Amino acid sequence: MIAALGALVRRNGLVLIAVGAVVGVALPGLAAATRPWLVPVSILLMLCGLLRIEPAAFGQVLRRPALALLILAWVTLAVPLLVWLALGxxxxxxxxLLAAAVLMSAAPSVMSAAAFALLLGADAALLTVVAIPSNALAPLVLPLVAGLLGIGAEVEPVAMAQRLAVMVGGSFAGAFLVAWLAGRPALRRAAPSIDAWLVALVSVSAIPCMAGVGPALAQRPAAFLGMFGFALGLNLVLQVLGWLVFRRAHLAGALSAALVSGSRNMVLLLAALGAPGDSDLVLIVAAAQLSLFIVPMLVAPAYRGLARRRAVR
Incomplete structure (x- = not known):
């Protein structure tokens, strides 16, 4: 029974993640009440993702860091510049719309990138290595970009650094302890169960991420849906662009570049800008936060198709 439930969760994982976000929008009281649990859930999510990554995979990325550094430079510098030039x-x-698009493209990688990578066939180790410095640079990058756009963004570098240290340190320490106690062979056998937990945790984390989005949608449904369409389209276009730029890399690396090009840490950006109902700018970013949990379900067929095409060559 439990095995069958786990298989069902894994098979429908991307749909369940989207459902989690919809629940957060539909039940704003639940989203607000679960907000304090976002960091602990995120730590557990990262921990499970790390358990699914072989230590050798981290070693391979760190021994040959060129691709990770190129992707980091691409998402931190090149993408926001290209968005500004194109939409400007x-x-x-x-x-x-222009200000929100540039800010969203300058936001760091989502810390749960490894979970999405595992579900979509990207390189979880590579995206984890990219996500940590990407988020560490955010206190410098976001205020700079916001200042150039003439937008006030309150970023607390110390608080952000502390939160990042707790999340990264807690997840890595927890993963190391579990791997030491259970052993790597046991973790490999438990991969299906860990994947089911990954899906469950991403779905649960989507609920508090939607705090404030439901009331904003209720107040201005037509405007919000238009903003959601804009944010969704931007995410998809940036993923296509990331794939094209890095398509000569190995398959998982190219898919990783695509994923991280469009999927960014909107929670961090919303914390810097204010509540979703404060302005159109913040409402667009809130719509982008919702799109973050919808996009994986939409791009999964393309990711799998690219993997099949590369496999037959």
Whole structure:
């Protein structure tokens, strides 16, 4: 019974993640009440993701860090510049859509990137190595980009560094302890169960991430849906662009570059900008936060198709 339930969760994982986000929007009281649990759940999520990554995979990335450094430079510097140049040519300088798009593309990688990578066939070790410095650079990058756009963004570097240290340190320490107690062979055998826990934790983490989004949607449904479409489209376009730029890398590396090009840490950006109902700019970012949990379900067929095409070559 438990094995069958786990298989069902894994098979429908990306749909369940999207459902988690919808629940957070539909039940704003639950989203607000679970907000304090976001960091502990995120630590457990990262811990499970680390348990599914072989230590040799980390060693391979760190011994040959060129791809990780290129992806880090791409998502931190190149992508926001390209978004500003491309959309700045068609949108007015004071447009909230333009400002939100540039800020979203300058936001760091999601810390749960490894979980999405495992579900989509990307390189979880590579994305973990990229995510840590990407988030560490955020206190410098986000205020700089916001300042250039003329937007006030309150980023607390010390608090952010402490939160990052707790999440990274707690997840790595926990994963090391579990691996030491259980042994790597046992973890390999438990891979299906760990994957089921990954899906469950991502789905649960989506609920508090939607805090404030439900009321904003209720107040301005048509505007919010338009902003959601814009954010969703931007995410998808950036993923395609990331794939094209890194398509000559190994398959999992190219898919990783695609994933991280569009999927960013909107929770961090919302914390810097304010509540979703404060302005159109923040509402667009909130819509992007929702799209983050919907996009994996939409891109999964393309990711699998690319994997099949590469496999037959």
């Amino acid at each position: 040519a068609v949108l007015p300088a004071g447009s909230d």
